[in-house]
Amino acid sequence: MEIKSEILYNDRVAGGYFRLGLACRFPEAKPGQFVMLRVSDGLDPLLRRPFGIYRTLGTFGRALGAKGSPSKMKGIELLYRVVGKGTAILSGRRPGETLGVLGPLGNGFPDPAEGSSVVLVAGGMGIAPLYLLAKRLGAGTLLFGARSKAENVLLKDFRGLGLRIKTATEDGSAGIKGLVTGLLEDELTPESVVYACGPVGMLKAAAAISEKAGARCLVSLERSMACGIGVCLGCAVRTKEHRGEKESRFYKMVCSDGPVFQSEEVDWALL
Amino acid sequence: MGPVIRKGKAASGVTIAGLEFKNPVMTASGTFGYGAEFAPYVDLGRLGAIVVKGLSLYPRQGNPGPRIAETPCGMLNAIGLQNVGVDDFIEKKLPLIRGAGTHIIANVFGETVEDYMEVAGRLDRAKGVSAVEVNISCPNVKKGGMVFGTDPQEAFKVVSAVRKSTRLPVITKLSPNVTDIKVMVKAAEDGGTDAVSLINTITGMAIDVDRRRPVLATATGGLSGPAIRPIAVRMVWQAAQAATVPVIGMGGIMTARDALEFIIAGATAVQVGTASFIEPDAAVKVAEGIEEYLSRNAMSIQDLIGSLRVA
Ligand SMILES: Cc1cc2nc3c(=O)[nH]c(=O)nc-3n(C[C@H](O)[C@H](O)[C@H](O)COP(=O)(O)OP(=O)(O)OC[C@H]3O[C@@H](n4cnc5c(N)ncnc54)[C@H](O)[C@@H]3O)c2cc1C
Ligand SMILES: Cc1cc2nc3c(=O)[nH]c(=O)nc-3n(C[C@H](O)[C@H](O)[C@H](O)COP(=O)(O)O)c2cc1C
Ligand code: FES
Numbered sequence: 001m002e003i004k005s006e007i008l009y010n011d012r013v014a015g016g017y018f019r020l021g022l023a024c025r026f027p028e029a030k031p032g033q034f035v036m037l038r039v040s041d042g043l044d045p046l047l048r049r050p051f052g053i054y055r056t057l058g059t060f061g062r063a064l065g066a067k068g069s070p071s072k073m074k075g076i077e078l079l080y081r082v083v084g085k086g087t088a089i090l091s092g093r094r095p096g097e098t099l100g101v102l103g104p105l106g107n108g109f110p111d112p113a114e115g116s117s118v119v120l121v122a123g124g125m126g127i128a129p130l131y132l133l134a135k136r137l138g139a140g141t142l143l144f145g146a147r148s149k150a151e152n153v154l155l156k157d158f159r160g161l162g163l164r165i166k167t168a169t170e171d172g173s174a175g176i177k178g179l180v181t182g183l184l185e186d187e188l189t190p191e192s193v194v195y196a197c198g199p200v201g202m203l204k205a206a207a208a209i210s211e212k213a214g215a216r217c218l219v220s221l222e223r224s225m226a227c228g229i230g231v232c233l234g235c236a237v238r239t240k241e242h243r244g245e246k247e248s249r250f251y252k253m254v255c256s257d258g259p260v261f262q263s264e265e266v267d268w269a270l271l
Numbered sequence: 272m273g274p275v276i277r278k279g280k281a282a283s284g285v286t287i288a289g290l291e292f293k294n295p296v297m298t299a300s301g302t303f304g305y306g307a308e309f310a311p312y313v314d315l316g317r318l319g320a321i322v323v324k325g326l327s328l329y330p331r332q333g334n335p336g337p338r339i340a341e342t343p344c345g346m347l348n349a350i351g352l353q354n355v356g357v358d359d360f361i362e363k364k365l366p367l368i369r370g371a372g373t374h375i376i377a378n379v380f381g382e383t384v385e386d387y388m389e390v391a392g393r394l395d396r397a398k399g400v401s402a403v404e405v406n407i408s409c410p411n412v413k414k415g416g417m418v419f420g421t422d423p424q425e426a427f428k429v430v431s432a433v434r435k436s437t438r439l440p441v442i443t444k445l446s447p448n449v450t451d452i453k454v455m456v457k458a459a460e461d462g463g464t465d466a467v468s469l470i471n472t473i474t475g476m477a478i479d480v481d482r483r484r485p486v487l488a489t490a491t492g493g494l495s496g497p498a499i500r501p502i503a504v505r506m507v508w509q510a511a512q513a514a515t516v517p518v519i520g521m522g523g524i525m526t527a528r529d530a531l532e533f534i535i536a537g538a539t540a541v542q543v544g545t546a547s548f549i550e551p552d553a554a555v556k557v558a559e560g561i562e563e564y565l566s567r568n569a570m571s572i573q574d575l576i577g578s579l580r581v582a
């Protein structure tokens with residue numbers, strides 16, 4: 001569904017991180033799904049930008065004036081980091097203005113099998129699509145990696161969801177010093193299910209560590225996107241499939257086949 | 272008394288190669304999937320035609336990523352013509368849109384003249400295909416990868432071969448990567464084409480200066496979007512002056528006003544490409560805007576086609 005959504009708030013969380021509240025009556029979004037946002041109506045930037053759905057907003061607490069009955073309004077919240085032209089423009093958009101939103105898109109995270117222990121692994125901004133999942137599961141471990149302590153503000157909403165939280169920072173200013181994947185091995189048993197989102201290097205390491213431990217690992221991938229609905233064929237990642245002895249390799253689309261993939265099906269050499 | 276205002280809908284209908292289109296707006300190949308993907312966003316029946324993703328004899332995997340890169344007011348793509356192949360299209364994709372209430376145009380390509388003939392021949396027997404659009408911007412493996420569409424002799428060979436292998440109307444889609452587009456229009460007409468469409472993407476390149484590497488895995492790609500529109504309008508204008516068959520114009524159309532430029536330059540119809548990625552219903556909006564323009568100016572589309580006055 002493509003809709004014009006009113007911006008409810010667009011607040012700086014810390015540093016270059018922002019929370020964007022949008023009024024849109026989406027059917028219940030699944031954890032791991034995303035939207036394509038048109039950050040401005042101009043021609044540059046031309047393409048929409050993909051953002052994970054951070055959380056869904058129920059009925060709004062505040063009145064929305066004559067635009068609609070507040071009791072029927074629903075919304076979503078996105079969490080984003082300013083990294084380039086599009087996100088910089090987005091951070092300047094004001095409440096009351098409208099944005100074109102296409103979504104919810106993609107296949108979200110599958111539920112873990114009964115009795116498995118869940119480990120969420122997030123690198124920096126990669127934490128965004130894990131909130132809805134964490135809330136739904138209400139248990140498990142969250143491993144969060146960041147460059148430094150300041151980014152730990154992103155954990156605020158995750159406290160109180162019933163998760164064990166462990167952190168790593170590259171500069172050692174909070175948690176262990178080093179990469180978040182350094183925390184992963186000790187958490188795993190063959191009954192674990194790992195859900196990972198973050199930079200490619202982190203995902204690759206999380207996949208390798210999980211596979212070694214015999215644990216299932218689901219990764220949420222990012223690719224530049226033009227359409228978000230599986231038609232431009234621009235966001236391809238190569239995947240492999242084993243049928244007995246035979247291995248076949250073919251492309252899947254991150255937007256419509258993903259963004260969540262089983263780690264073993266991803267051809268990491270090509271990412 | 273003022274002029275009689277003709278009803279918008281009828282006034283924007285056009286005929287190309289004996290096919291009647293309810294309006295002059297089609298979707299461009301490769302930007303609208305196989306059509307059905309857009310059904311949740313667009314009333315397909317309001318389109319003049321759907322041109323589907325380029326089809327080859329066998330399924331094609333396409334290129335490694337990154338396949339796309341955004342550039343100012345445009346995008347580069349190097350998809351590598353990934354598609355399900357003509358047989359799967361006929362069997363699995365075509366039935367999904369056959370009843371959509373619009374013309375379905377199959378875009379075809381090959382690496383040899385024989386490939387083109389075989390694909391067009393199979394489409395000839397498929398129920399629900401109104402025409403074939405021949406993408407000649409494809410490397411010719413027998414000529415060391417030289418693109419068919421940049422050599423008039425090769426273009427002639429492809430078009431005349433396709434012409435013989437199907438009874439369907441043939442539209443030849445021209446490459447803009449040539450010095451003189453009129454020569455290519457002539458080659459396609461000599462080959463027996465019923466119409467020409469242009470422009471396909473313009474070869475371009477973007478470089479990541481931090482990594483000192485091309486952004487696309489294939490180094491170069493095809494540029495599309497509003498960035499190419501002035502070039503496209505110029506080429507359509509030149510083609511329309513040379514052509515005896517109808518011209519279908521495209522390249523960077525985002526709005527009805529953009530489309531009107533092409534029609535005034537001489538295009539009988541237009542195609543909307545990259546815009547559908549940004550607004551899935553862009554083509555329908557363009558069609559509505561053209562109808563509005565016609566009724567506001569009390570004109571029919573025929574009055575408008577090629578109505579450009581120079582100097
Ligand atoms: C499924 C998915 C979910 C995402 N969720 C979030 C989220 O919740 N929060 C968040 O902050 N970011 C998220 N991203 C990344 C976000 O889309 C990019 O940071 C953003 O597109 C950058 O736009 P820009 O114009 O500021 O950057 P520019 O670098 O100027 O963008 C140039 C081009 O590169 C593309 N691009 C650049 N970086 C990325 C990237 N990391 N991933 C995909 N495309 C990129 C842009 O789409 C654009 O086409 C997600 C990406 C994907 C694919
Ligand atoms: C992602 C992408 C894929 C395309 N695939 C095809 C194709 O398969 N066959 C073809 O003839 N043209 C293809 N094109 C070219 C378009 O049909 C069109 O000629 C071009 O993009 C210019 O129009 P636009 O600026 O409106 O997009 C493709 C364009 C894009 C952007
Ligand atoms: S972004 Fe177009 S296919 Fe995925």
